[in-house]
Amino acid sequence: MSAPLASEEAELFATLRVLIVDDSAEMCRLLVALLEALGIVNVVCAPNGDAGLKRFSEFDPDLIITDGDMQPMDGYEMTRRIRAVHAGETPGRNRDIPVLMVSGHVGRDTVTRARNEGVTDYIVKPVTPGLLYERLRAAIATPIHIVETADYRGPSPKRRLTARAIDGDRQY
Amino acid sequence: MSDSLSEDDNEAGAKRATDSLPARFVRIPSIAERKLGRDYTAPIRLDPRVLDQMQKTIKTLAATYKETLVGQIASLLPLIEAGSADAGEARSRLYSIAHDVRGLAGTFGLAIVGNFARSLCGYMEKHTDLDSMIIRFHIEAMRDAVTDPAPDSNLADETLRSLERLIDAADIDARSFG
Numbered sequence: 001m002s003a004p005l006a007s008e009e010a011e012l013f014a015t016l017r018v019l020i021v022d023d024s025a026e027m028c029r030l031l032v033a034l035l036e037a038l039g040i041v042n043v044v045c046a047p048n049g050d051a052g053l054k055r056f057s058e059f060d061p062d063l064i065i066t067d068g069d070m071q072p073m074d075g076y077e078m079t080r081r082i083r084a085v086h087a088g089e090t091p092g093r094n095r096d097i098p099v100l101m102v103s104g105h106v107g108r109d110t111v112t113r114a115r116n117e118g119v120t121d122y123i124v125k126p127v128t129p130g131l132l133y134e135r136l137r138a139a140i141a142t143p144i145h146i147v148e149t150a151d152y153r154g155p156s157p158k159r160r161l162t163a164r165a166i167d168g169d170r171q172y
Numbered sequence: 173m174s175d176s177l178s179e180d181d182n183e184a185g186a187k188r189a190t191d192s193l194p195a196r197f198v199r200i201p202s203i204a205e206r207k208l209g210r211d212y213t214a215p216i217r218l219d220p221r222v223l224d225q226m227q228k229t230i231k232t233l234a235a236t237y238k239e240t241l242v243g244q245i246a247s248l249l250p251l252i253e254a255g256s257a258d259a260g261e262a263r264s265r266l267y268s269i270a271h272d273v274r275g276l277a278g279t280f281g282l283a284i285v286g287n288f289a290r291s292l293c294g295y296m297e298k299h300t301d302l303d304s305m306i307i308r309f310h311i312e313a314m315r316d317a318v319t320d321p322a323p324d325s326n327l328a329d330e331t332l333r334s335l336e337r338l339i340d341a342a343d344i345d346a347r348s349f350g
Contacts, residue, residue: 008212009219012204024272026240030279033233037225062203069271096200104275104293126278126286129226133218140207141214144200166278 009137013039016140019061020045021052021078022102023070031065031102034132049073053081060093063139068103068110075101076117083118083154095153096146098139102127106163111172115161118154124165131164234280241277241285241318244269248311256304266307267296273314284321284328288314291332295339303342310335 018040020031028045035043044059046052048070056064064082066075079099098120103110106124114122121135147156163170204212248269254262270292277286292310296302313331322328 008208009214012207012212015207016203024275026237026272026276030230030233030237030276033229034226037229038222062207098203102275104271104290125275126283128279129223129230130218133222133226137214137218140203141212143202143205146198146200148196148198149194 010039012140014041016040016063017042017059017061019043019052019055019059019064021047021049021055021064021066021070021075023047023067027067027102030127031132034127034129037129038133038136049075049078049081052078056082056097057093061097062094063136064097064099066099066101068101068105068114075103076113076119079114079119080117083152096144098144100135100139106165106170108172111161111163111170115155115159115172116157118152118157119161120155122161122163124163126166128166131166135164230280237276237280238282238318241273241280241282244273245311245315245318248314249308252304252307252311256302256307259300263296263302267293270296270310282318284325284332285314285317287332288317288335291335291339299342299346301346306335306338306342309338 018035020028020043022028022031022045032043032045035041044055044061046055049066050073052064052066052075053073055061064079066078068075079101082095082097082099099118100121100123101114101119102123102125103114104125105111111122121139123131123135145155146153160171163172202212204214248266251262251266251269254260255266256263270289274286274289274293277283277289288310292307292314295306295310313335316322317328322331
């Protein structure tokens with residue numbers, strides 16, 4: 001059962017389409033349930049980056065929540081392909097879609113890789129309700145700033161990306 | 173989401189994405205603006221009723237998750253010897269389960285289990301030659317923390333520090349004899 005929300009936010013969440021890409025069935029179940037608690041019911045799941053790209057094309061989501069490590073295609077490569085400009089590499093409709101990566105890794109290499117491939121925001125597991133709600137709302141309420149070059153279109157890969165964690169944020 | 177520029181311009185990925193300058197900067201209205209067809213500013217505070225509902229959702233899922241977790245930890249035990257012997261399917265499976273526990277246990281109030289799993293994953297990520305004893309101690313610590321949680325969190329923390337010291341000692345041994 002979803003909570004009573006301020007009408008504008010409820011209206012927004014009711015129409016939001018979210019794609020979850022995670023190879024953990026438990027994690028998918030958790031995220032779907034938490035999104036439902038927010039009143040977001042248009043949610044589909046995919047177990048890896050390959051399936052995620054297919055779902056991205058078919059479902060045309062407003063937002064992607066993805067894991068990092070997955071086989072055979074991980075969340076970084078999936079995001080790279082979504083952001084890629086060259087024809088044939090972009091299978092979906094909205095290349096500028098916000099991508100929230102939810103990962104167990106917090107190292108500089110991992111976070112900077114996520115940033116370079118076009119991830120919008122980075123949440124470190126474990127996920128908490130407050131963190132998920134806050135970052136999801138930021139993703140949909142914030143204007144999207146895109147840098148476009150000959151072979152890339154997405155969030156600036158030179159910006160700082162903050163890894164949001166319950167025990168404190170880390171900026172890379 | 174910060175858009176400020178960082179100093180690490182030399183990173184390969186960042187270079188790759190911006191080498192083909194000139195870059196064009198585009199501002200796209202937020203999803204909320206596009207969906208609602210009007211300006212939208214999110215309230216500053218998160219709605220406490222929503223947070224409460226989300227917490228209730230987690231409590232509802234927690235019982236089922238604990239059963240899953242007990243099963244996952246039990247499935248780790250038979251993988252220890254094969255998983256430490258070589259980097260084959262057993263090691264991959266062992267890491268995958270530990271990775272899953274690392275990501276989820278904390279959400280359901282089992283932070284110490286997640287921390288043991290984090291330590292195990294870190295050990296497996298940084299080492300190619302694995303010591304079965306170190307893996308076993310981690311898994312047993314996870315199992316005990318779920319089935320027989322210590323009444324004193326300091327004890328669990330001390331167990332975690334002991335595991336980390338064990339890994340450090342193995343590193344020293346490896347350097348000495350490597």
